Amino acid sequence: MTNSRPETPLLDQVDTPEDLRRLEPEQLRQLSDELRAEMIDAVGSTGGHLGSGLGVVELTTAIHYVFNTPEDRLIWDVGHQAYPHKILTGRRDRIRTLRQGGGLSGFTKRSESEYDPFGAAHSSTSISAGLGFAVANKLNDRPGKAIAVIGDGAMSAGMAYEAMNNAEQAGNRLIVILNDNDMSIAPPVGGLSAYLARMVSSSEYLGLRTLASKVARRLHRKVHSGLEKAEEYARGMVTGGTMFEELGFYYVGPIDGHNLDHLIPVLENVRDSEQGPVLVHVVTTKGKGYEPAENSADKYHGVPKFDVVTGEKKKSAAGPPAYQNVFGETLAKLAETDERICAITAAMPGGTGVDKFAAAHPDRAFDVGIAEQHGVTFAAGLAAQGMRPFAAIYSTFLQRAYDQVVHDVAIQNLPVRFAIDRAGLVGADGATHAGSFDVTYLASLPNFVVMAAADEAELVHMTYTAAEHDSGPIAFRYPRGNGVGVALPEQPQKLAIGKGRIVRPESGNIEKGGKVAILSLGARLAEAQKAADQLEAKGLTTTVADMRFAKPLDEELIRKLAATHDVVVTLEEAAIGGLGAHVLTLASDEGLLDAGLKIRTMRLPDVFIDQDDPDKQYDQAGLNAPQIVDTVLAALRHNSAAVKKARA
Template sequence: MALSAFAFPSYIIAKGVLTDSCKQTSLSSSRSLATDLPSPCRRPNNSHSNRKVKVNASLVEKGEYYSNRPPTPLLDTINYPIHMKNLSIKELKQLSDELRSDVIFNVSKTGGHLGSSLGVVELTVALHYIFNTPQDKILWDVGHQSYPHKILTGRRGKMPTMRQTNGLSGFTKRGESEHDCFGTGHSSTTISAGLGMAVGRDLKGKSNNVVAVIGDGAMTAGQAYEAMNNAGYLDSDMIVILNDNKQVSLPTATLDGPSPPVGALSSALSRLQSNPALRELREVAKGVTKQIGGPMHQLAAKVDEYARGMISGTGSTLFEELGLYYIGPVDGHNIDDMVAILKEVKSARTTGPVLIHVVTEKGRGYPYAERADDKYHGVVKFDPATGKQFKSSNKTQSYTTYFAEALVAEAEVDKDVVAIHAAMGGGTGLNLFQRRFPTRCFDVGIAEQHAVTFAAGLACEGLKPFCAIYSSFMQRAYDQVVHDVDLQKLPVRFAMDRAGLVGADGPTHCGAFDVTFMACLPNMIVMAPSDEAELFHMVATASAIDDRPSCFRYPRGNGIGVALPPGNKGIPLEVGKGRILKEGERVALLGYGSAVQSCLGAAVMLQERGLNITVADARFCKPLDRALIRSLAKSHEVLITVEEGSIGGFGSHVVQFLALDGLLDGKLKWRPMVLPDRYIDHGSPADQMAEAGLMPSHIAATALNLIGAPWEALALPHDIILKIGSYLEVTDLCALSSCSRFWRELCGSDILWEPLFKERWPLLSTFDGDNTLFPDAQTDETSQEWRRVYVMQHMEMASRASEVIAFVTEWPAALSLEASEYLHAVETMSSMRLGFQDVEMFLFKPNLSVLLNLVGLIYCIKHLKPREQVLDGMRRRGVSEQLVWVKWLTLGRWSRGRRMRDETVSRQVSLADVVTGKEETVLRVLQRGVVHEVLRVCISTVDLVCTPCTSSTIRNY
């Protein structure tokens, strides 16, 4: 079905979801919250359609990102859940429609998890309508369905940063918002965490509600049932919402096909089950029959079971046996039912856990996602009108696909090869294997523990199981790896996808620890390919190892483009043997896995500067190629091990061998380069590698430092220099805690501080040999001086900026400035020679008066950067949507001997509007100020203005 253009959310209209009420541009102003609520919590009044609402200014980002954004008049009035409380059911439906269109719009721009978020829109609206976060706790299992939750809890303005460096996480994250009470990313954890919160609440005498939303396959993991079993035993008040979107084995998704609850009967029965009177009656009956005891109690329990079965169907039996009061199934897209049921459950006086079985449709409201929910579970950027995703133009395939092709090639010639995955057929590439060998591929659900022991059982029967699991998910099954596989030396092959940094998915999915926890096992063979051809060979190697377990890791992303083995059939490698890729002298780089490519890049950089080094590919972490390591150690001054993994990994095994072999007793300098000992947040792969200090330039710089070569021989990439500069505070200390050794050494080098100085103050950066910048240094001894000079200049500029801040804030009318005063401040900044980064750092601060933000803006446009860079700087600092009143009085002109009436203009604008030219008239007025003989201007904060401006308010100055 072809959809119309994206000027209006026609992709919603096509499904009949968007009602006529959604097109309304004004809301009734008759509703209001209780007057005793603090003003920031009051729902914004949108009755004045010609005036911007201050509380929503941060939601209306300007620029290309928001072109063709669908209209959302009701959603625009919602900053936090408190603003929803007085909405009617009809308006909640409208809000759901607008929220769904906003999710589609934002994900189309950033990529992310689309289908799951679209499926819980009505559920999210109902939850935030009934419950009061952050006092009440709502936990989202897995967390990838939390986009509607983020939009309704104050983060709508930051949705353009989703899954990007320094932006919003793609999952719930405690440090991101107080409304995210528990961080997620892996599945099946929220019932356990919610139960802990409920018990903790009871022990502290609190009375808040705890709601755990679980689904999307998470109910296939054992932890969910362990938690429900314990919840039934502890009998603490909590609500479990089972979001059944046909990815779990429940009565609504039987082998005969899904049976969604539709019609009046299902709705009526669900409401009956949630009725407090019915629950209270059951509790009283239970208490009475327990006192009677014996056969009467058993008979009553059987009658209750039959009665419950009559109104609940077979789905309730399991949960009731675990001790949870079951309600459902409920149509998760019916706002009327969801609100009524949640209200009843919240107000019930009975105790104990309740499970509400909610049936939803993944991708609801977006036809393309509904028809192919597997392809729209996680998406890259796409065109909302056509559903077409903008795929990468890489000529190579992903490592995931190469692994699947290699395994298919092995299975073609060996009928004993079988494959296991944990509900990740697409993510691991094994869907390709499934299509070719449907009886030899096993999807065990999100059950990594079971997957590993299941594979162990297959190995006992002489099969060759390949267990493909993400590196980060392998953590969930570690005891099974140790006890059920390694201890028994069973030949299970572990293919660990997404090893190392994973970009936008962030720390929850980062595969940092697998080398450490796998290589410490006595019987495990541990290897990692440096490119896609090596991956084919290691699949063949694992298939040939039949006397012990083995594992290999490979990264997220695409191959580098090397030639593949003929017929995709790898050749088994000699176990425990590495290879030399480049012969050199003095320095040897020993890379492991994907880090080998960074080592080769560093070698090229050093070769260009006259230093020829050795690069080796270890291939195996266990067993190590001892002969190779011994040779490198004896023939080089420096040995650097490089890996995209945590401390305790490949480098630790190498140094233990070097120490035991006495190779560290001489002049050898050994250094490990690993991921820093902290979690690296989501961002682009390049940003993450830069933050970790594992780029080729970092490796090259480390090598130069160890042999005593000047760091200036290696220029740090300009974008990295500026990124470091953005973290510098007044004391010049780096805001990145727990830095890697590389960063700590770099912070004292001129390779960082000289480019930073010259970028920030180009007019002050000339060095003509008379040591103007280094008065205390000898001409040939300026090393380490740039840092000191940078700090001195930074402090000087901070002092100058403080003078401007004091001038503005100490003005008698601190909330208002006359034109002569702000223009004076602008010219003062010019005479001080403040640079753009000075303005951004000292004046573009949200906690400063918007008048100071505006003074900095006018100065930058007039004397420094192009408008685009000024806007970027304001957005980085979070001031682009600050609002300011600009009032000017144009004196009436003379006509036929009489002066015409003075014209007064008053306008509220955002700073971004001024920069982008949307308010070009205002900008011209601000720049001309009192210079023009017939113009009088005054600027003020929005809070100052309560009534329309008149000429008398600005005439007398």
């Protein structure tokens, strides 16, 4: 690497926005340049989200310069735009700990700073939250604005419009800044649009508009209505804001989000306005000011560590294929002979592998934007009309569409296939992006089949099994990152629904008199095998089963293992309520515990686990091989003590 720290003499004087507001306006351009250089250098050393933050450097500077943060509440949507914000709000000394264990979150986080009034890692929440802050201030007669910065496609989600529909209640205390960086909803901006933005946000214009409105109300209602519509649509034709006006916002823009001479006066006008709520439409460029990012197809949205001078990304050592690519390529191949197969994703084609499918079958690939609710019901409609839709959505994002999963899919028993990426703990993205809950919230639903892939070969089989399953909804989950290195099958196998497999011993024979049975669901299977090796070394015969299905359970296999082993341990990278809960329910219903069987459930703990290396996260969660061994030994000791006590 050839990186060296940039020189930042002006930024070195700024620790908080209060320091920033002491600068002269003509110094802000240099400060922004230094802020951009500092961010590039920091992300080069840590990896993370780059393009979005580069696009809001000037906007971040202008907001903190004009508004009285933190009393004025600044809410970022989505949070990965907020790296420059973190640098300007007292966290510059920790910015090179981004997304690392014990370091700064990659998103806004309330516990991290008073300048982060609302956590944001998912999207499209800022206007709703901002409305809450603004109305609370209004009800309590407190000063302070709420400024919601929404961008990176977040306006494609219905929640943003639901919030805007209620925003009039906030009056002039709510300001929404639409950071239009990749939506292509704005015409080219320049001097004329900047002049118009300053004009329509000025107190003189606002005052004249208010006066004209009062006069018009003295006239006949129809005349007033006609004048109001004429003014609204005249401005809409020039500035493009008619839609936002219809939702109750006073629209200003579009303006160049990189031109501080345009931004500052408009934000000052909006700050001092008696009108409201106001939407300020700024146009920015993702990756702005860093040529490798500007020239990249994804504008360096998310990057590993890279060389700041060359832009060259640090390459990982060659290894097994990534799970999402295995899924995408498998589905694309299946679709060659099945024209009913189609794929849906919610703004994450590359992250889910749907980009692989789209390259081969563009007419059957659909990116619905950040609109998981719509995506699930869209898939339900496709299924009802005889298609075989795969909704490929991260576990953490599928939570946003749970009502649609229940009402539009499960109750109607429609064969929607859910490919659930990022199952389990996800490393640097932390708690907000962990796939912790999908087994629990899906396996509780009637009609659902829920699978979990132990490795990349199993993922191939499960993708094919889902494609062939037409009798109801089916889901399969798989982790982030690369597979474990097993060979991929030349031909996929259709799995028997609700049937697991014995992976240890290799013969598949369950020996009577065995000490330990480990029932694994999902990608902890490799750790279960390691634990079995260690237990065998202690003289404890150990059977390992890959359950494959959380629902329906392989009840026959569970009964056999319960009858032939002293201790049964369930293992899953999911929250309480998943495999372990279902096994315990079966054991309770059938009296398996009455015979002295010891069952222990190992699952994610009842805490949110912050960002860190995935292996360290699983250590914290207690789901690695040493913890499995400890759980087994503790159960055996307890069993022995109980027997001795009973005999006494």
